[in-house]
Amino acid sequence: MDRERLKRAAERLRKPCAEFLRDLCRIPATSNQEGPVVARIKKEMTKVGFDEIRVDKYGNILGRIGKGPRVIACDSHIDTVGVGDPAEWKWDPFRGKYENGVIWARGSSDQRGGMAAMVYAGKLIKDLKLAADCTIWMVGSICEEDSDGIAWLYILKEKVISPEIVIVTEPTNLKIYRGHRGRMEIKVRIPGRSCHGSAPERGDNPITKAAPFLLEIERLNKRLRPHPFLGKGTVCATQIREDGPSQCAVPGAVTVHLDRRLAPGETKNSALREVREALKRAGISKAKVWVPIYREPSWRNTVYPMEQYYPGWCLDADHSLVRISKETYRGVFGRKPIVDKWIFSTNATTITGICGVPAIGFGAGNEDNAHSVKEHMPVDHLVKAMQFYAAFPTVYSQAGGLDKADRRYRA
Template sequence: MERLNYDEAFIDEFGNVHGVVEGHEDGAVMLNSHVDTVGYGDRDQWDHDPYAATIEDGQLYGLGASDMKCAMASMVYGGAALANLDLEPEHDVYVTGELMEEVSEGHAMKYVVEELDVDWEAVVIGEASEMDVKRGHRGRCELRIDLQGASCHASAPERGINPLYHAAEIIDRIEELNEETNDHDFLGAGTIAATNVEVDTPSNNAVPAGATIYVDRRLTIGEDEATAHAELEDAIAAAREEYGNDVDASVETLTFDRPTWRGYELESKKYYPMWLLEEDHPLVQDTYEVAETVLDSAVEIRKWTFSTSGNYTMGVAEIPTIGFGPSREEWAHAANERVDVEDVVRACDVYAGLGLEL
């Protein structure tokens, strides 16, 4: 970005990278992409080397091609177009490469919003949107239920308290709770699922001393962290109906505190609120008009299926947030991850237009 005539380019203390094109009024607009990726999974499922960035039939294949190096590239060069125009944007335009989104989306944005001295007017997230506009998504919460038992030799299980039996009752109730979540005509229904069980046991020939159930809760309108906790307390109560006061259980929201590559430490809950911008909101309509004008094609206003860092920028910080990006949702986190090269190029123009318009 220094070579592309940005007014400023820097790496913050957390480790995020920013390029700035200065505007003539107070406030700033962020064009946001994350620069980390998931792993490539099973190498045998890839037709191309995930690290080779192979281009075939107009598509670029490789790890992060869809999620989301493509948007980062488009934003960098869209910002460069702004930097080299005679026109000056109204607000400062930040092109931001975010860390650690794949392990805790919004974690890095907590630092950016709380620690950088910037008055954010709007955020544009470049996650895959099929070149449409996306105005929200469900939230999520990662939780654990810790169960305490009493270990003993498995030859005499009556001497102990087996937390696995309590866990089974709780999991049965969680399955039932999945049919009782809220629904929303745009974002869809919330979901709850038990995803893993860990056991603290001295031996396969012993009653366990403890067990932990991990739970994924997807949150729609009217649901939040407290909703998820109440549901899991309900599941624990179902186990107590069967096993009485032998059930010793507690519910906790997981946290994330891994140091960044710069050694910066920040703790945040793994609770990611849902968010939704109304369709008639100026940011939605301005983004729609810029995209449709620049692309000269029909553009839809939709939602994301997955979660993004909008859960922090809009869901927590209440900064108006919108989504537009090249590539497709179904290509993210998949073997043969790819993006249409033409869409990456066309997205540059859209991001430049958004920098001027917003």
């Protein structure tokens, strides 16, 4: 690999890549509102010369470079979270600002920056003939913020494409990430008996009944054991909704929403069992516990139900995909990479944790500022990320792909 030639070519794309990212950030699009972003990405993919561009029935956009037998994908989700209270922002969150080589805007880091770097990596691959014997798909996936990996559940189960590996471009601060904890959402409905608020003794107040259960959840969180690499699982109550006719009535039930982060070895069944045991310790015998199903229609009005259980994943340190990624990094940057893990979860919960396709993380930006009013993207990161994505197919091909034992992920 000619490192200097690749670097010079990437530097020439600095300005159009940054301008493309700023354009993407100007388009508000939370989950299931991504249609205008898809249209803007399609326009840019066409401009830089992608060989094929598709929008699948769920609403993901997929751009192809090359036509070799080894199939590689890069993923960037293109929805964002909302802006919260606009008064907390010191600049327009969508128009943003460009200052001292840094783009400040909602979605700049999480995760439109990944998309911009991927599209211009595609141009690098075309211009420098770096596809080798690979087909490279650059995927702008939807609905990640609402339901991690639902887009990839559709892609892989419906055989839209069938990649051997996926590079997840969520922000890693230009480190290589080989895993993260899983997560799941748990609903707990605690029944009571409704009555008029002027005579609460006539009813059975489920809010009061929920109090000892919430304390048991806090105690459970403290007991969860750490994993040596991915860290400790967590559980916390994030919402309580009452089912009552008015503010002057004791409600008939409350529903508690739990956010559960899962370390390796913790499963859906083990997490549900722990919640039921917490209810028992709190003296609550008639409660319903379940994992909700995500059923919201996509921007293309497609409903693809998914249980909101997103398992974690962790490639071994000596996994061949980790090795190839480290070789790519050394070849591009001339130094040893840092290998680490995400704190949050990504589409790899489904890509790897559910569907068994090995994934690796490498992305511009820092996960620490995701979802914050200080979200930003250094343009230097975009230039370096596009170099990594452009170089990867050649290194992957030279390695002969993954080792046979590594071609399917097994927890």
